[in-house]
Amino acid sequence: MAVKAATIGLGIMGQRMVERMAAHPGYDVVALWDPNPEACRAAQALAPGATVTASAEAAIAAADLVYLACPPVSHKPYALAAAAAGKAVFLEKPLGVDIADSEELVARLTDAGVPAAVNFTQAAGAAMTEVTGAARAGQLGTLMGADIVVTYAAWPRGWQQAADWLRFRAEGGMTREVLSHFLFFTERVLGPLSVVWAKPTYPADPALCETHLMAQLESADGAPVSIMATVGGAQPDRQELTIKGSAASRRITEFHVNAASDGGAFHEIAARPTDPRMVSLNAQLDELLRCLQGQPHRLATPAEALRVQKLVETMLRAG
Numbered sequence: 001m002a003v004k005a006a007t008i009g010l011g012i013m014g015q016r017m018v019e020r021m022a023a024h025p026g027y028d029v030v031a032l033w034d035p036n037p038e039a040c041r042a043a044q045a046l047a048p049g050a051t052v053t054a055s056a057e058a059a060i061a062a063a064d065l066v067y068l069a070c071p072p073v074s075h076k077p078y079a080l081a082a083a084a085a086g087k088a089v090f091l092e093k094p095l096g097v098d099i100a101d102s103e104e105l106v107a108r109l110t111d112a113g114v115p116a117a118v119n120f121t122q123a124a125g126a127a128m129t130e131v132t133g134a135a136r137a138g139q140l141g142t143l144m145g146a147d148i149v150v151t152y153a154a155w156p157r158g159w160q161q162a163a164d165w166l167r168f169r170a171e172g173g174m175t176r177e178v179l180s181h182f183l184f185f186t187e188r189v190l191g192p193l194s195v196v197w198a199k200p201t202y203p204a205d206p207a208l209c210e211t212h213l214m215a216q217l218e219s220a221d222g223a224p225v226s227i228m229a230t231v232g233g234a235q236p237d238r239q240e241l242t243i244k245g246s247a248a249s250r251r252i253t254e255f256h257v258n259a260a261s262d263g264g265a266f267h268e269i270a271a272r273p274t275d276p277r278m279v280s281l282n283a284q285l286d287e288l289l290r291c292l293q294g295q296p297h298r299l300a301t302p303a304e305a306l307r308v309q310k311l312v313e314t315m316l317r318a319g
Contacts, residue, residue, distance in 0.1 A: 003088075003292060006031035006063035008056050008078055009070030010039040011163050013092055015046060017067060017119075020281040022047040026289045031059040034070075060085055065292065071165050072096050072176070076105045083112035088292050091118045093184075094176045094312060095305040102309055106302045115292045118305035120184040124283035124298045126270060127258040128185055131243055131250045135189050140245025143190055145223040148182045150174060151238040155209070155231045166209075169202065173209030174229055175312050181255065182241040183217075183308050184300060189243050190219040193311060198227075198318035215315050227315075256280065 005027050007018050014034070021027040029047040033056045034040050040052045053059040056078055060066050066082040067090045068075055075096055079089045089109065095118055096102035109116045122128045134140055155174050156166040166172035187193055198215035202208065211232065217225040242251045251259045251266050256276045259266035273279040290297040 002026055002028040003065050003289070004028050004030045004063045005065045005067060006033070006053075006059040007043065007067045007069060008033050008059055009068060009074070009092070010034035010036070010043040011069065012160065013119075014067075014069030015039070015043050016277070017069060017281065018043045018050070019046040020278065020285060021067075022050075024282065024285050026285065027065075031062040033059040057081065060087060063087060065090060065288075068092060072171050073098075076101050079105060079116075080108055083109055083114045083116070086112075086114060088115040089117075090288060091116070091302075091305070093118050093120055093180055093300070093305055093308070095302065095309050097171055097176070097309075097313065099306075099310055099313055102306050106306050109302055115294070116302050117288060117291050117297070117299035118302060119284060120181055120300040120305070120308075121280050121284060122181060122185050122252075122255055123188075123300050124287040125256055125280055127252050127256050128188060129298070130258055130270070131185075131252070132188055134248070134250065135243070135245070139248060140243070140250070141247030142245065143219075143221075143223055144244040144246055145219075146186045146190065146225045146244060147240075147242045148179065148186070148225065148227045148229075149238060149240045150178055150182075150229040151233075151235060152231050153233060153235050153237070155211070157237065168207055169209045170207075173316070174231065175200070175210060175213055175316055178239065179213070179227065179229060180308050180312055182239075182252075183311055184304065185241055185252070186225055186243070187304070187307065190223055190225070191221070192307060193217040193219055193225060195311060195314045195318070196224075198315035200316055200318060210316060213315060215318075217311065 029050045065088045069092045196216045200210045201212035213229040215227040248262045259268045287297045
């Protein structure tokens with residue numbers, strides 16, 4: 001039987017997931033909630049069989065799976081309410097912004113024993129699967145570290161403007177929203193990381209999020225991970241992770257384009273999907289079903305998301 005799903009938070013990501021869940025045979029979108037009536041109407045158009053509930057609590061009560069696509073500070077109360085009711089939880093990243101709160105959230109989700117995962121969108125993707133497999137098989141040689149480069153002309157990007165919270169320091173910024181994905185990917189390959197040093201740059205307005213970040217992290221083996229992230233200037237978006245090996249390296253661009261080098265120019269090693277977002281979300285939903293069934297899965301665990309959050313918040317508070 002299809003899993004009865006509720007979505008709390010119907011902004012950009014919430015609507016995308018509602019659309020994919022509604023088209024996936026493993027899910028039945030039964031409940032929607034957001035404080036914004038326009039967002040509710042837009043989401044219901046994507047899942048006409050779903051009910052817009054009067055409250056988040058009513059949405060939780062109607063479903064077996066609760067997907068949280070609301071801003072990070074709302075994750076803990078809604079996730080714990082769902083877990084207390086015995087419902088499975090699928091959270092957007094970042095897990096949260098307050099480390100102590102997120103530590104408590106992870107501990108209480110574990111104690112509740114409900115299925116729980118966090119939506120780092122590369123987790124089930126072909127690129128992460130290939131790179132982690134190649135690294136474990138020794139095809140990359142000795143792992144030498146990683147480089148992460150992210151540059152944007154403006155933040156938030158044009159398509160994110162409706163999510164106004166993304167421009168504020170309290171919950172938003174490119175480090176939480178984008179760099180977290182590549183930190184998760186890197187930890188899957190190199191293992192847990194720690195921050196060696198970091199230098200974030202903020203605007204004069206203390207309410208606004210970072211515009212630049214330079215940082216160096218390292219693995220337990222001492223492999224360095226370098227980060228350069230900037231906002232500003234007339235340029236296309238650049239989102240790039242390079243996993244460096246002594247025999248071969250992999251470069252992931254735009255979250256899914258996988259290219260290899262053995263010392264020469266990087267060359268793409270897989271055909272690009274026609275609709276990469278649809279492919280990615282479908283893969284995540286397939287893995288989520290495995291999680292719900294108690295089977296091994298590739299999704300990020302809450303504990304992994306907490307590790308990434310600790311790296312992110314350490315860097316943002318440095319300098």
